[in-house]
Amino acid sequence: MKRIKAACICQTLHFLLKEDVGHDYAVKLVNEEVEHYKQTLQRHRTQYKILEETIQPDGSIVMKIVKQYNQSPVGDYLT
Numbered sequence: 867m868k869r870i871k872a873a874c875i876c877q878t879l880h881f882l883l884k885e886d887v888g889h890d891y892a893v894k895l896v897n898e899e900v901e902h903y904k905q906t907l908q909r910h911r912t913q914y915k916i917l918e919e920t921i922q923p924d925g926s927i928v929m930k931i932v933k934q935y936n937q938s939p940v941g942d943y944l945t
Contacts, residue, residue, distance in 0.1 A: 870938050872938065873938035873941075875933055875935045877932075878929070879928070879931065880928050882926050883924060893925035896925065897927075907933065917931060
């Protein structure tokens, strides 16, 4: 029998600009989407660590994150 002792998932997320709106408004929407994503993680009590958050030349955002996987213990992944 096996048991999961610790698990995390490493993701690289690219929050893209909407193409059907003006550039400034699209950048504002991307920033709001990133904040909403972070608030959702906190609201669901998901343990996470943002390794890198980079604003691209076009205003989109790339985020590298390690986060808890399915309520599994995180062990030393997030220390």
